[in-house]
Amino acid sequence: MTRYIFITGGVVSSLGKGLASAALGALLQARGFTVRLRKLDPYLNVDPGTMSPFEHGEVFVTDDGAETDLDLGHYERFTGVAARATDSVSSGRIYSNVLEKERRGDYLGKTIQVIPHVTNEIKEFIDIGDGEVDFMLCEIGGTVGDIEGLPFFEAIRQFSQDKARGQCLFMHLTLLPYIKASGELKTKPTQHSVKELRSIGLAPDILVCRSEGPIPAKEREKLALFCNVRPDAVIAAQDLTSIYDAPLAYHAEGLDQAVLDAFMISPAPRPNMARWDDVHDRIVRAEGEVRVAIVGKYIQLEDAYKSIAEALTHAGMANRVRVRAEWIDAEIFEKEDPAPHLEGFHAILVPGGFGERGTEGKIKAVEFARTRKIPYFGICLGMQMAVIEAARNLAGIPDAGSEEFDDEAGEARFTPVVYHLKEWIQGNHTVARKKTDAKGGTMRLGAYTAHLKEGSTVAKAYGTTVIEERHRHRYEVDMSFRAALEDHGLLFSGVSPDGRLPEIVEVKDHPWFIGVQFHPELKSKPFAPHPLFADFVRAARDVSRLV
Template sequence: MTTKYIFVTGGVLSGLGKGITTSSIGKILQARGYNVTAIKIDPYLNVDAGTMNPFQHGEVFVTFDGGETDLDLGHYERFLGLELPKYHNITSGQVYYTVIRRERKGKYLGQTVQLIPHVTEEIKRRILLITRREKPDIVLIEIGGTVGDYEGLPFLEAARQMKLEMPNDVLFIHVALVPLLSTTGELKTKPLQHSVAELRRVGIQPDIIIARSPKPLDESTKRKISLFTNVSTSAVFTSYDVDTIYKVPLLLEEQGLGKYILSRLGITPTEPRLNDWISFVNSLESSKEEINVYMCGKYVKLHDSYISIVEAIRHAAAKLGLKPNIVWCDTEDIEKDHTKITELNNADAVIVLPGFGARGVEGKIETIRYVRENNIPFLGICYGMQLAIVEFARNVVGLKGAHTTEVDPNTLYPVIDITPEEKNVEELGGTMILGNRRINIVKGTIAHAVYGTTEITERHRHRYEINPKFFKDLNEKGLVFSAWRVDVPRVEIIELPHHYFFVATQFHPEFRSRPLRPHPLFVALLNAAYRRKHGLPSPYSVNTTVYA
């Protein structure tokens, strides 16, 4: 069939969950057997999300081909079970950069280069290029920000033009806030009305309204929305607050959204197959056994900074029938008050999180020392692995003052140093070691028991590595290097075989976890946490390849 395009816009305020809504729509269409993909448009002028502070923008999601993208691509991958390439994240920076380069090369043959048609044509070109490359049945396109933002206007104009050019193949879905007024208990539709009015002002009439609300809309509220937005009441749906994001596809399907979308696109509706998804959601909701997972890092005040790790924990917990209680631990607080470290006694598992720079580093190192000495199940990710090396070098090997050259370029013991390929890099954007790399796992290690194979592929985002000059010192004191990059002699996983569970990775396992395919490292961590909590033996013993 002809490829169909669904544009998802948002109104009133950011953070409504357009990414979850887009992913959920994709899920209920995919469940009907259609080849669905998703694109995220970000109107900011950054070329990509790589140089943005997580406090401002949340997690930087890394694609398999090395793209540093908006976190919504993570939602798309998790809900749809896909691996999306980096060009599925389109930014103003990319678009304007391309247009200006073409103008400098004389590609516009003397024309006056303007937003319309040149910028809008480049936006459409990028969308249609994905169609030509991948040949999907349905493309979901989420336009970031809110309607009315100046920077988003070229993208809305490009969407309007696509509707004009392909009237039967383009659908507009608008997501907007319908708040509940606490003083009266009323659902207030005026913000949504103004949002739709703003959208219509730029020439777009939404086909479907999805109200983000604390509770389901009643019929009178739907009629009011319909009257003031020129959208049929049958096209007004609610995405109300739920205890897990993975429930959103099911509540939208219950309201008939999937069937309505297909009918509007001229496609004969079919019944969805969501049994596996329903089982996963039921497992999330029915699990009673609580496991305290402490997340220790420097960006913990904004939980979206580590959203893929949070979701990976939930995926693993659902598989094991556990209920994760995530406790955020700011390592800067531990630096300021060392007595706070004893709070980790309440932890069943500790994850030392990725990050960059000096802030909070000594708190992370102290956290790693504490969990190592107290036999608390531990997973270190990227910077978490590098600082585990620093801690081990200082406190076990005896290299006082050992550090990473990222923090202390003049340390006498640079156990973590910049990789050879990064030494002469000058620009920061898009220049790290990024995306998939092939890895070999050493037989007989914990890593081998966890993965059940000796060959894996994982995603990366780093500049520094374990300094090969210190391999011998670290090994002699009992640290095991259990996985290596295939193409260069670089350590990818470290472990302590005599600890209850102590594993750290240079790569980011969270980016490959899926609701129905949880990542084995997170499953192993939670399994170890559960067994230790109940006084059971470690699920691993030295030199075994059997995962208990």
């Protein structure tokens, strides 16, 4: 029987519900249970695929090609359980499904209402995979009281009534603000948040309270009394140096034990925290530091490159070094020489992105890394910029560019070394796309296989010649330029199984220069760093020791 844990939030947003959910999943795994985590988002976008990175952060892509919220990245990084399309849903998707059913006549002419039709659709989504795992953790986005979130709160209330008694648990995350002038930790915001939650028929079993420091016994007892929870179910969530200390911190606070007590699971299996003890040890016992410049266009919001930042942290753990990632706006290099900005870094990374803005600056960063023999890692657009740089400066194609940039200008200004991908093989069928297609969900998305050239840098890093990685792009390097580029030192070291699509390029006679069309950062974990990131940071570490 699957037990359900619903995680809600109150007072303010961005308190860390995703991190708390992921850490709890890791703790339940440490006790021998199987888990799956889900995110229910109230926004009306069908998915975050067309949302601005400045507003929403990165889009996390699953193996089966779903564009999801970045919290699913936390879930995967902490539990190692690969997310699926059925692990993320938005109000937009729910309403879209309901309206499609209404148009087909599935409701047999009934008047369509939020209750029961929308709430039933949400409940059906939550119930997917019932019985597959011991615990299903469902995080509700936003905060209690948000008008767009009310159908989700009503749905989980009904869901808990539909299931057997004791099969569902509610965990509420709130803020305990500290008023420095009076030296007081205030419980009133949490009390009002719980009051709001109870007014819609939900009562928390566990309170997780974000605070700068520990919760004194007096305030803990007050919260328990006024919020109607057990004192040992009031869990302090203090600020941490590293998010990867969260499982150890929550375990020390007794969160996993409180959950098992609420489900009356006794005797509770003993936890094995060795994995997280090792992660903590690698963080605090770093034996050096490397500086990595990330040259991108969405640097105003670090969450836009969340998985890349975390993958670099994981790679640092693998190499026993601390990675200091510094964000540099690519547009600066369109007006200034990149050398003063990039000298002193041990490695350079150019991440993915869309549109022409900042691309010429990225190309200059690529040239700097190639000519100065600095380790370079290009991801998605970063690979395309590496190919364009090589075409211009090595292969004698001075106007090399991308169709993506021509489209924005409304005219052809470049020789299209990078073109709009019109068709590709997905499983056993061919996918076709046109430039005029709708933007949402029309890219090459999800996991695809690539074959690596034996003896190449990437094959050595992976330790194999067949890999599977996740993609999210609609433009592709034109393989007709392969021979000219390889003649000048840019090796196409990874291709699709049919040989039609380039997956990886690398520069010969360079300490470490790799561009990949996929997103390896999406599969990296603190206890299993991605091999390319680990090897990239290893190369940066070697450079740092030469300086």
